[in-house]
Amino acid sequence: MSREVLLLIILAIPLVAAAASFTLRLRRFLEFIQVAANAGVLLVTFFLIKEVLAGGAVSALGGNLKLDELSSILTLIIGGLGFLLGVYSIPYLAYETRRGEVTPRDLGLYYGLYHLFILTMLLTVLSNNILIMWVALEATTLASAFLVGFYRHRSSLEGAWKYVLICSAGIAFALFGTILVFANAFQLTGQVEKATLWTEVLKIAAAMDPVILKMAFVFVLIGFGTKAGLVPMHTWLPDAHSEAPSPASALLSGVLLNCGLLLVTRYYALIGQAIGFTFPRTLLLALGLASVVIAAFFILVQKDMKRMLAYSSIENMGIIAFGLGIGGPAGIMAALTQMVNHSVTKALMFGAAGNVVQKFGTRDTEKIKGVLKIAPVTGLLLIAGALSLGGSPPFAIFISKFLTVTVALKEGYLLLTVILLAALAVVFGAMLNFVVRTVFGVPGKEHEKGDLGLAMLVPLVILFVIMLTLGIGIPEFLNQLLERSAEIILGG
Amino acid sequence: MTTLPIVNSLSVLLILTSLSVVESRRLKVSAYFYSAQSLVLISIFLTLAILSEAEQLYLWSVTALVTKAFLVPFILLRVIRTTGVIEEEPPLIRTTWSLLLAAVMVGIAFVLVQPFHLFAVLKYKTALAVSLAHFLLGLHCMITRRNALKQLLGFCLMENGSHLTLAIMAYNVPKLVEIGILTDAVFGVLIMSLIAKKLHDAFGSMDASQLKMLKG
Numbered sequence: 001m002s003r004e005v006l007l008l009i010i011l012a013i014p015l016v017a018a019a020a021s022f023t024l025r026l027r028r029f030l031e032f033i034q035v036a037a038n039a040g041v042l043l044v045t046f047f048l049i050k051e052v053l054a055g056g057a058v059s060a061l062g063g064n065l066k067l068d069e070l071s072s073i074l075t076l077i078i079g080g081l082g083f084l085l086g087v088y089s090i091p092y093l094a095y096e097t098r099r100g101e102v103t104p105r106d107l108g109l110y111y112g113l114y115h116l117f118i119l120t121m122l123l124t125v126l127s128n129n130i131l132i133m134w135v136a137l138e139a140t141t142l143a144s145a146f147l148v149g150f151y152r153h154r155s156s157l158e159g160a161w162k163y164v165l166i167c168s169a170g171i172a173f174a175l176f177g178t179i180l181v182f183a184n185a186f187q188l189t190g191q192v193e194k195a196t197l198w199t200e201v202l203k204i205a206a207a208m209d210p211v212i213l214k215m216a217f218v219f220v221l222i223g224f225g226t227k228a229g230l231v232p233m234h235t236w237l238p239d240a241h242s243e244a245p246s247p248a249s250a251l252l253s254g255v256l257l258n259c260g261l262l263l264v265t266r267y268y269a270l271i272g273q274a275i276g277f278t279f280p281r282t283l284l285l286a287l288g289l290a291s292v293v294i295a296a297f298f299i300l301v302q303k304d305m306k307r308m309l310a311y312s313s314i315e316n317m318g319i320i321a322f323g324l325g326i327g328g329p330a331g332i333m334a335a336l337t338q339m340v341n342h343s344v345t346k347a348l349m350f351g352a353a354g355n356v357v358q359k360f361g362t363r364d365t366e367k368i369k370g371v372l373k374i375a376p377v378t379g380l381l382l383i384a385g386a387l388s389l390g391g392s393p394p395f396a397i398f399i400s401k402f403l404t405v406t407v408a409l410k411e412g413y414l415l416l417t418v419i420l421l422a423a424l425a426v427v428f429g430a431m432l433n434f435v436v437r438t439v440f441g442v443p444g445k446e447h448e449k450g451d452l453g454l455a456m457l458v459p460l461v462i463l464f465v466i467m468l469t470l471g472i473g474i475p476e477f478l479n480q481l482l483e484r485s486a487e488i489i490l491g492g
Numbered sequence: 493m494t495t496l497p498i499v500n501s502l503s504v505l506l507i508l509t510s511l512s513v514v515e516s517r518r519l520k521v522s523a524y525f526y527s528a529q530s531l532v533l534i535s536i537f538l539t540l541a542i543l544s545e546a547e548q549l550y551l552w553s554v555t556a557l558v559t560k561a562f563l564v565p566f567i568l569l570r571v572i573r574t575t576g577v578i579e580e581e582p583p584l585i586r587t588t589w590s591l592l593l594a595a596v597m598v599g600i601a602f603v604l605v606q607p608f609h610l611f612a613v614l615k616y617k618t619a620l621a622v623s624l625a626h627f628l629l630g631l632h633c634m635i636t637r638r639n640a641l642k643q644l645l646g647f648c649l650m651e652n653g654s655h656l657t658l659a660i661m662a663y664n665v666p667k668l669v670e671i672g673i674l675t676d677a678v679f680g681v682l683i684m685s686l687i688a689k690k691l692h693d694a695f696g697s698m699d700a701s702q703l704k705m706l707k708g
Binding site: 134 | 604
């Protein structure tokens with residue numbers, strides 16, 4: 001099969017699955033499609049990445065779709081977590097249906113939107129057309145809005161409203177930035193194609209107008225930065241991510257935020273290669289550090305478990321932005337490694353949080369005690385995930401936090417690194433505190449002992465294994481993708 | 493060249509309609525002003541299409557007419573009818589301050605387009621400033637108004653601003669892109685108005701300032 005066709009297939013699978021789920025709302029059928037489609041996407045992802053590793057970027061539709069090493073990393077996150085959380089969704093929603101929280105009719109909506117959400121995220125990262133990237137990222141908001149408001153509680157509606165309104169308004173800024181780049185590139189080349197394809201615009205970056213590009217970057221950073229949850233555009237995030245059903249929260253936090261940051265990275269590369277990296281780096285350092293510091297304190301005082309995890313996502317996006325801000329091959333590799341590690345950890349944590357919520361019927365950490373005694377496997381997973389989020393070895397995030405800090409020190413950012421480390425220490429303390437208060441302790445008598453079913457544990461255990469593997473060292477194939485991505489971003 | 497004065501004066505008219513959208517207290521009136529504004533926007537598209545021979549803009553005009561002048565106001569009016577909300581809640585700032593703020597935003601927009609001297613679009617600088625001003629006015633509407641539908645209208649203003657920018661600076665983008673952007677816009681309004689309706693059902697009003705359950 002030719003390489004290009006695979007790119008079309010990976011988009012066609014969730015599209016067909018979404019259409020099927022919206023029309024045929026039989027539970028068994030929906031669940032079958034959910035597993036089959038997400039497994040299909042993951043399988044095609046594997047094939048595609050093998051192709052990329054062997055023969056470089058794969059493109060289709062006249063270069064409008066392109067899977068390079070950078071988007072390979074993102075596609076792997078979408079495919080991998082999409083599948084594992086997709087499987088996890090089935091028992092999660094079955095339980096919610098039994099409890100009467102979700103009607104059987106809602107199931108079709110959930111699964112349909114799930115596929116649509118995966119489709120829009122895939123399109124965001126696979127698009128090489130700067131305008132289609134924008135369209136796709138805005139579509140991710142629209143596809144996930146009803147996932148946020150899925151429970152129809154007052155609070156979920158509030159979360160959904162803030163989510164759609166703030167993200168759509170924010171991303172409108174990015175459209176303006178995109179148009180600036182397009183118009184400037186078109187003026188230079190006179191060809192629509194060369195002004196819309198990111199790879200083509202990159203080639204003429206050096207000839208573009210520096211003032212326009214700077215302005216475009218600011219607009220794009222506000223726009224896509226809103227979607228990525230960077231401070232000060234983060235206000236919607238804790239509300240939206242905590243109100244969605246847990247598997248959807250995991251996708252929003254662990255996968256979608258990265259898509260926003262990827263587009264920031266694409267413009268970071270473009271502006272950097274045109275006018276030098278100092279300007280975009282300075283902005284990202286500022287926003288990144290602000291995100292880490294502000295989120296750290298909210299994590300510390302947060303009593304709602306899912307809100308705590310949401311704030312932790314802001315912190316982690318901050319670390320990624322900080323890494324990009326340090327720049328150079330080492331800084332970029334640290335940032336992208338952090339992206340992968342955070343995704344896996346956050347998916348695991350939202351999944352484990354989902355288990356806890358089903359077991360204890362609350363997200364309030366003051367009422368959750370003794371998870372280890374009630375649901376031992378979930379308790380252990382929570383400990384491991386919290387340690388990873390806190391930046392403790394031998395788990396994934398330790399490596400990328402360590403990389404970020406060492407690169408920052410090596411590049412001479414002493415003061416910024418001290419501030420960063422202080423904030424990370426707060427996060428570590430907060431995570432330990434969370435584990436001690438909720439996982440340990442004596443549970444109330446009203447909670448029934450016994451862990452959740454296998455179907456809710458196996459996907460999380462797989463995530464745990466991946467998190468542990470990534471904590472021991474970066475696998476060779478991933479390292480290869482990371483190195484090439486840094487080259488793409490820096491130009492070479 | 494007669495394009496320039498026509499486009500520029502239509503742009504000024506666009507600002508006036510925006511102010512009317514923002515300042516009208518009755519939601520229905522705001523929705524009608526939005527529809528009127530879209531008609532002005534379409535006349536700009538047509539002027540550019542005819543006088544600058546930008547043929548792609550004919551298609552833009554037709555799709556904008558269907559979506560912005562009719563479909564979006566229709567969706568908004570439907571929500572107003574089904575919820576029975578006639579007037580918006582008192583805004584967070586007084587009308588005088590609101591207008592002053594709007595004036596400052598328009599000023600900022602004109603300052604921001606100054607560096608665009610290298611562009612071929614130089615002659616449409618006023619229109620470009622107006623498109624940016626729409627952005628900021630939309631933002632103003634979203635932040636200072638409490639009513640969810642007014643906030644949604646603020647988003648629509650931002651959209652009209654960016655579509656004017658598109659028409660001036662990038663009317664030659666591929667059709668697929670245009671379809672994508674318009675689809676996003678219509679679905680965005682549809683989804684937001686559905687949520688606004690549900691907010692009304694759950695909270696008994698569309699006052700977004702009471703959405704304070706989620707904090708900290």
